Amino acid sequence: MEQKEGYFVENNTIVINRELTELDLFVRDFLDILKKHSDYLVVSGFVSISTGRARGTEDIDVLVQKLDKEKFNELFKDILKNNWWCYQGDTLEEVWRYIEKGESVRFAKQEEMFPNIEFITVDKTKPAKYFELTHPQKIRVKDFEFKIPPLEFEILYKEIILAGKKDLADARHLRIFFLDILKEERFKEYKLIIIKEKER
C-alpha cells in the first residue's frame, strides 16, 4: 500500500491525511452554527490534536469576534435550537453577563458535559488573541475545513504564555510535524506580539 505523508499544503490550506474523529464531528457541528453569525478561530489543544498529537481533551477553545447583545442573542438562540446547552444559563440575560465582561462561556451537547466548547469572545482589548483571529490559517481534514492561528503563533503562544507541561509537548509536536513549512521570519514577527502579551 502506498505510504502517505501526514499532511500536504494545497492553495495555502494545510490538508491533514487522516479520517475524521468523533471529536472533529463535534467541533464541526458547533462551527456550522457559529459560522453563520460570526468570525471564529479554533485555538489551543484542538490545533495540536487535529494535527496528530496523541492526547485527549475535554474542551475545545474557540475565539469569537465580540458581538453586540442583539447579534449574540441570534447566535445563542441558534445554538440552543440545535440541541446544545450552555453551562452558564438557559437565557440570554444569564449568559450575557459573562459575555459583556469578556468572560468565556461553555457549550456542550444536550445532557452531556464533555466534550464542550469554550467560547471566548475577542476584541481589540485582547491584542494577541485579536491578532490571531484576524490572521487565520486554513486547515482541512477530509471535508471539514476550519481556521486555526498561524502555526508559528500557536507554537510560541504555547511555549511562552501557557508554558505548562501539556502545552510544551503540544508545541514540540507542532514544531516537528510541521518542520518543513514553519518560517523563521514569522517566529521573529510573532514573538514580539507574544512577549508584549506576556508583559501586559
Added chain:
Amino acid sequence: MKLKQIPKTDLDYVEIYARKLKENSKFFKQQKKLIESQLKSSSQLAKQKFPKENFKITMRNHLKKIGVLKA
C-alpha cells in the same frame, strides 16, 4: 526512521511520534482510537456523576461550588 539516541523524556516520545506521523499518515489510526476512547470515558464518567434527571441543575450547582459559575 532510525533513532539517533534512546528516548528518555516525555518530550522525546512526542518528538518520535510527530516524526513518524509526518512521514506516514497510517499512524493517525492509533491516534483516532485514543481520542475516541478518551471521549467515551469522560462522557460516561460525567453521566455517572450527573444523572439524566435534573442534569443541568446538579451540574450547575457543582460548577457554582467549584467557582466556575457565578452564584
